[in-house]
Amino acid sequence: MSDKPIHRLYRHFQELPVSMRVMFTGTLLALGMGYMFALIYVYTSDAGRDGNPALTVEDIVISYSGSKEGTKIEAALKGPMSAMLSSDELPKILSWVNSGAERGEYEATVQPIIEKNCLDCHDGSNPHLSNLDGFENIQSVVAQDTGTPIHTLVRVSHIHLFGVTFIFFILGFIFSHAWVRPVWLKSVIVFTPFLCIAADVSSWYFTKLYAGFAWVVLIAGGIMGLCFATMWITSMYQMWFYKVPDRVRNRELQ
Numbered sequence: 001m002s003d004k005p006i007h008r009l010y011r012h013f014q015e016l017p018v019s020m021r022v023m024f025t026g027t028l029l030a031l032g033m034g035y036m037f038a039l040i041y042v043y044t045s046d047a048g049r050d051g052n053p054a055l056t057v058e059d060i061v062i063s064y065s066g067s068k069e070g071t072k073i074e075a076a077l078k079g080p081m082s083a084m085l086s087s088d089e090l091p092k093i094l095s096w097v098n099s100g101a102e103r104g105e106y107e108a109t110v111q112p113i114i115e116k117n118c119l120d121c122h123d124g125s126n127p128h129l130s131n132l133d134g135f136e137n138i139q140s141v142v143a144q145d146t147g148t149p150i151h152t153l154v155r156v157s158h159i160h161l162f163g164v165t166f167i168f169f170i171l172g173f174i175f176s177h178a179w180v181r182p183v184w185l186k187s188v189i190v191f192t193p194f195l196c197i198a199a200d201v202s203s204w205y206f207t208k209l210y211a212g213f214a215w216v217v218l219i220a221g222g223i224m225g226l227c228f229a230t231m232w233i234t235s236m237y238q239m240w241f242y243k244v245p246d247r248v249r250n251r252e253l254q
């Protein structure tokens with residue numbers, strides 16, 4: 001208890017009309033469901049990229065900055081296709097892939113090697129094998145994985161920033177009617193998600209430059225989820241089950 005008066009605009013849930021609490025409850029239920037689907041989406045789109053079924057930092061690195069494993073053709077030529085080339089032909093193909101897989105060098109050195117060694121099987125007649133016949137077709141196995149393209153990130157960023165701001169404005173507004181002391185703690189819970197979304201979105205780009213930022217993506221997402229859960233549960237509980245202290249209802253000192 002302190003000697004500061006309770007703010008004259010503060011209203012606890014139980015001082016609000018039933019219709020308003022019902023609306024808040026509906027909103028919380030829908031937002032909670034939305035959050036579940038968001039988690040399922042993150043899990044199904046990112047988890048497992050590194051071979052480990054859980055969502056790991058490595059998954060996030062691969063998702064934003066690309067896999068360092070190299071291209072499909074390199075993996076095949078060092079693995080199951082290693083017997084298909086002679087030892088002087090292999091380095092020619094690898095150096096072509098690593099120098100950017102340009103058309104000029106393809107026509108000069110690579111095309112004859114592919115035609116001689118690979119097209120018996122990879123001529124497109126077998127639907128289960130990549131068609132390697134010609135410069136256009138071979139693109140599918142020489143593309144470097146550089147992660148989500150910047151243009152896609154920009155699109156997702158603005159949708160995400162607007163969307164998450166709406167969610168946490170609505171949630172924070174509802175939660176502001178809960179009785180939580182000290183006030184600074186309540187304010188931190190309300191404000192932190194906005195910091196997290198800013199850190200999260202900017203780290204998508206930074207992860208392209210330095211993989212360590214994947215940790216920020218993961219941690220910011222975790223803290224945001226924690227704030228969401230805290231506000232959701234506290235609001236729902238206080239709205240329907242909690243009895244607000246008499247001194248608060250009677251507008252005595254805090």
Ligand code: HEC
Pocket residue numbers: 072073076077080081084085114117118119120121122128129130132141
């Ligand atoms: C005798 C038939 C045959 C020849 C010749 C052959 N491959 Fe394959 N290739 C296969 C088969 C079968 C698979 C699938 C094997 C696997 O996944 O273990 C495969 C898989 C691949 C893959 C990965 C899967 C895919 O389809 O994208 C690449 C890339 C590839 N081969 C490239 C090459 C290259 C380059 C050459 C020539 C140097 C070559 N292959 C020669 C039969 C062949």
